[in-house]
Amino acid sequence: MARNWNRIIPRNTLEAMRLCKDYAKAKRNLSVERIADRMGVSADNLYSWLGNGKMHLSLVQSYEHVCGCTFISDHLTHAQGNLSVKIPSGRSLQDADLLKMHGSFSKTMALLADFYAGKADANETLNAITDHMQTAAWHRGNVGKHLEPEFDFVTEEE
Incomplete structure (x- = not known):
């Protein structure tokens, strides 16, 4: 597998x-x-x-x-109690991005419910929460990139 x-x-x-x-x-x-x-x-x-x-x-x-x-x-x-997030590129959203976010949220919520009911492993639950937080933070950064567009470099030929 x-x-x-x-x-x-x-x-x-x-x-x-x-x-x-x-x-x-x-x-x-x-x-x-x-x-x-x-x-x-x-x-x-x-x-x-x-x-x-x-x-x-x-x-x-x-x-x-x-x-x-x-x-x-x-x-x-x-x-150290911090979260690492890949730096977003400011690229356009793909359908797969939303599906990943939805799947991450669904899995995390199910594991949280199971954890509090005594049916899920703490490490697996923590990993799911961390993964979801990283996915959400990436989207937050990607949306923020649209508010602060980067400069276009102009060459002398233009």
Whole structure:
């Protein structure tokens, strides 16, 4: 069964690091050796970091860039009680955007009702709430982009 990478929220730094590795393998067909090569570090070092969950902070951005995901940064943000939201581009709304928002809201409400009735897991409920808040915040930012349009750059030829 395929993972829904957008809904995964790591519980600790080690899990976040391993999720990045798994994502790179699943989505980019990158082995640990290839990730290490692209980062400019040895595979032995990367295996060590994936084993103990300790990577120098200066390497996190490079690691996430090579892997193509931000599980570590997102985890660090959430661990401080903050919410990370992808910066909206100000693009036009697609039908899929509204469907995702509706699905996120429906799932979150169902899990909340089940949680308060003692039928749902707290971690699953928290993940659904976080996912919905991120989706709503993205839409808020996207609508806000329309209030503050960016400058068009004019070339000398125009």
